[in-house]
Amino acid sequence: MKKIILLLLSIFQFSVLISFAQTVPTTPDTEEYNRWSASLYGGYVFGENDRGLQIFVSRFNVVSEPSWAAGGDIRYALNSFWSLETGYRYTTLEGVGFETTIHTASIKNTFNLNRFYRRSSLSEYVNPYVILGVEQDWFTAEGPADEFSRSEASLIGGLGVAFRLNDRIEIFGQHEIKLSSNHLDLQNQGYPYDQIGMASGGIRFHFGRSDRRPVNLRPATRTISDTEYEDIFARARDVDNLSDRVDSLENQINQLDSDNSDRFAEMNERLAALEDRVDSLEAKTNCLCERVEDVEEEVSYPESEIRRTVAAGHYIQVYAAMSLNDAIEVRNSFREQLGDDLNDAADEVFIIQRRQFYEVLIGVFNEFSNAQNILPTASAVMGDAFIITFPRPVHLAEQYEGTVIVHDE
Incomplete structure (x- = not known):
């Protein structure tokens, strides 16, 4: 049975190589990915514990001890899913009544399972894979009484997972089951083959140009129908139309920006002109004020009409004007109206000078509340009457x- 399986697998392997050799591109300039790699590995060979049927460990006709195996291979990626490798492995076996060394040449197929989730970023770093191949063993089995050497073919299969460190190096771990000769333990009985279970780990190096990645990292591709192809082109035309509209809107916006810049420049010029006119008017106003002050200084008013000493306290200011005559008329009017409310209206309603202004005051009131009592009467005549206090704040003293x-002692 094992020979039939070996024959079918060999025929299949050979036909695949022939067909692929006729289709694979041979121009390296058009290649975008690295296909060649090599690995070194070592691992653990499970022993036979005489526990009956066990799938993932070794199985012999007698009890055996765990041992080790080491080897290497050269791999060529036929495509992003399928790789073919050839390699060598050295294996030792030891059990009850036998010690066996095996030199193995192998041809294996590796199927990359990261292609099933290639649209995920995880496929860039983690690649589970399946192993299926044939091997040729040259082994020597030694026992207490005899020695047996032979060359036989075997089948091997397994599962593994590789972790990419970068585009050049990856590490891997794998578990393989090998169906080999039934003479490895010097016992030709029981099952028609001896089974070797191996767990190994190693490192793989990818060869090729530094700017190219392993072929199993090729991005996902999808075949589309004619309808989908036409739909893509229709959408592309829509994108072009939208791009043209965006360009047109950008041009309009740029034109508006330019127009607004011109308008702002014009408005700034007009604003500067207005500011110049305001400065000119302010200068003329200041000149007129100075002339008024000069004229007022030249006019001789009776000094007795203006009070130059004021007692400290609260006052009601009812009027302020630049004309002394107007201030005198307001003062006289308030003296008549407040004659009954004040003790001495002639003395308590008077005029003081604040720069170019003549202010009419009522007071003095030693208590602020007393000034508040008179304020409604004064406001009925002069709506803007208010209470002030002497001495004035420092910033108004000038x-x-x-x-x-005058302060009372």
Whole structure:
């Protein structure tokens, strides 16, 4: 049975190589991925514990001890899913009544399972794979009484997982089951083959140009129908139309920006002109104020009409004007109206000078509440009457220059 399986697998392997050799591109300039790699590995060979049928460990006709195996291979990736490798492995076996050494040449197929989730970023770093191949063993089995050497073919299969460190190096671990000669333990009985279970780990190096990646990392591709192809082109035309509209809108926006810049420049020029005119008017106003002050200084008013000393306390200011005559009229009017409310209206309603202004005051009131009692009557005549206090705040003292504040001792 094993010979039939070996024959079928060999025929299959040979036909695949022939067909692939006729289709694989041979121009390296058009190749975008690295296909060649080599590995070194070592591992653990499970022993036979006489526990009956066990699938993933070794199985002999007698009890055996765990041992080791080491080897290497050269691999060529036929495509992103399928790789073919040839290699060598050295294996030792030891059990009850036998010690066996095996030199093995192998041809294996490796199927990369990361292609099943190739649209995920995980496929870039983790690649489970399946192993299926044939091997030729040259082995020597030694026992207490005899020695047996032979060459036989065998089948091997297994599972593994590789972890990519970079585009050049990956590490891997794998478990393989090998169906080999039934003479490895010097016992030709029981099962028609001896089974070797091996767990190994190793490192793989990818060869080729530094700017190319292993072929199993080829991005996912998808075959599309004619309808999908036409739909893609229709969408591409829509994208082109939208791009043209965006370009047109950008041009309009740029034109608006340019127009707005011109308008802002014009407005800034007009604003600067207006500011110049305001500065000119302010200068003229200041000049007129100075001339008014000069004229007022030249006019001679009776000094007795202006009070130069003011007692410290609270006052009600009812009027302020640049004309002394107007201030005198307001003062006289308030003296008549408040004659009954004040003790001495002629003395308590008077005029002081604050720079170019003549202010009419009522007071003095030693208590702020007393000033508040008179304020409604004064406001009925002059709506903007309010209470002030002498001495004035420091920042206003300069404006009352010439007016002396008298404090009661």
